[in-house]
Amino acid sequence: MRTVLVTGPGGAGRTTVAAATALASARDGRRTLLVSADAVPAFPAGAEPVEVAERLDCARVDSAAHFRGELLELQARASGVLDLLGANRLDGEELTELPGSAQLAVLHTLRRAVEGDWAERGYDVLVVDLPPLADALALLALPEQLRRYLRRLLPRERQAARALRPVLAQLAGVPMPAQWLYEAAARKDAELAAVQALIEDGATTVRLAAEPGQAGQEALRSARxxxxLHGLRVDSLVATRVLPRHSTDPWFADLAARQEKCLDHWHQEWAPATSVRETAHLGREPRTAEDLALLAESCAPDDRAAGHAGDPWWTEDAGDGVIAWCLPLPGAVKEDLKLVRRGDxxxxTAGPFHRIVRLESALRRCTVSGAALTDGILRVRFTPDPALWPRTS
Known part of the structure; x- marks a missing residue:
């Protein structure tokens, strides 16, 4: 399944671009699902996919309902411990959604589209309207981070001791952690693994929507x-609300000229690896299916950027037995980079962005001997540790 993840600076029209992308995909003959946490103009949507056009369904993420359902299920599974503590049960009607639950609801919705009940509908293309850029990057990194936390807090190898828990509970007189805790962790890990696989899949790309101007330019520079860093591939940058050029009105012409200058910069910075598209300013906010149809002509999914699964990092021979691990980090600044080796x-760290990467088998038997940032590529040098490499005598 082809997946297009749409994000951009807040207020740049990313929801409109996502809807136009989905509409263009459906008009191209592919069965398409549009998922959004926000209301999509001209598209009615509920918690379940609703047909809004030929070959196009739309679903809205209901984070409040997901939060209530998850918490009530956890409460039911932990009933023994809660009863021991004398806790008062919570009713669904009194539960108020907490910060952070919206991100988990989006991940749950993506899992349904990948391997849940929605996957059975046979969609060819999935278009996801993500939050603004900074929140979207944090959301896309979340499955990998949460799975790492689960492995550290509830290691699978400790499940072997579960046969002793009834005996220990009887001796201590206090219920020990039940098997349901490990089973719940395993279920969550499987769900997160499915979403992580979707994000890292070669058929998944990111589409950026930004209004040409100083604010959009600065946001994209950082986000790039x-x-x-997270190995996400960008298929296209969609410039939104582009004004007509060559106006006779001086004020209007000045705005258009500043947009054109920004667009020229984007073409130089992003092309040819990433296509830069333009959607015209309609003179009004897009509200109807006809408005979206006008924008869809510039928003068809680009399949050329898809097809390269996994992180686009590689290793190369740096001479004298040293291995260089190469990480493309366009836009990175040397002073904002930080590397720490901890075990495997x-x-x-690149500015405000962080990622913890598990090293490949060969690199685990090496020590980090240096790093350098050149032409947007960070090369981390690994020198084989003689104590860990077999001798070839």
């Missing part, structure tokens, strides 16, 4: 590094 992991 974060996207690369490498902690990477």
């Amino acid at each position: 590094t974060g996207l690369a 992991e490498l902690l990477l």
Whole structure:
């Protein structure tokens, strides 16, 4: 399934671009699902996919309902411990959604589209309207981070001791952690793994929507590094609300000229690897299906950027037995980079973005001997540790 993840600076029209992208995909003959946490103009939507046009369904993420359902299920599973503590049960009607629940609801919705009940509908294309850029990057990194936390807090190898828990509980007189805790962790890990696989799949790309101007340019400059750090591929940059050029009105012409200058910069910075598209300013906010149809002509999914699964990082021989691990980080600044080796992991920081990467088998038997940022590529040098590499005598 082809997946297009749409995001951009707040207020740049990313929801409109997502809707236009989905409409263009459906008109191209592909069965398409549009998922959004926000209301989509001209498209009625509920918690379940609703047909809004030929070959196009739309579903809206209901984070409040997801939060209530998850918390009530956890309460039911932990009933023994809660009864021991004398806790008062919570009713669904009194539960108020907490910060952070919206991100988990989006991940749950993506899992349904990948391997849940929605997957059975046979969609060819999934278009996801993500939150604004900074929140979207944090959301896309969440499955990998949460799975790491689960492995650290509830290691699978400790499940072997579960046969002793009834005996220990009887001796201590206090219920020990029940098997349901490990089973729940395993279920969550499987769900997160499905979403992580979707994000890392070669048929998944990111589409950026930004209004040409100083604010959009600064937001994209920072986000470009974060996207690369997490191995996310950008298929296109959609410039929104582009004004007509060559106006006779001086004030209007000045605005158009500033937009054109920004667009020229985007073409130089992003092309040819990423296509830069333009959607015209309609003179009004897009509200109807006809408005979206006008914008859809510039928003058809670009399949050329898809097809390269996994992180676009590689290793190369740096001479004298040294291995260089190469990480493309366009837009990164040397002063904002930080690397820390901890066991089998490498902690990477690029400005406000962080990622913890598990090293490949060969690199785990090496020591980090240096790093350098050249032409937007960070090369981390690994020198084989003689104590860990077999001798070839």
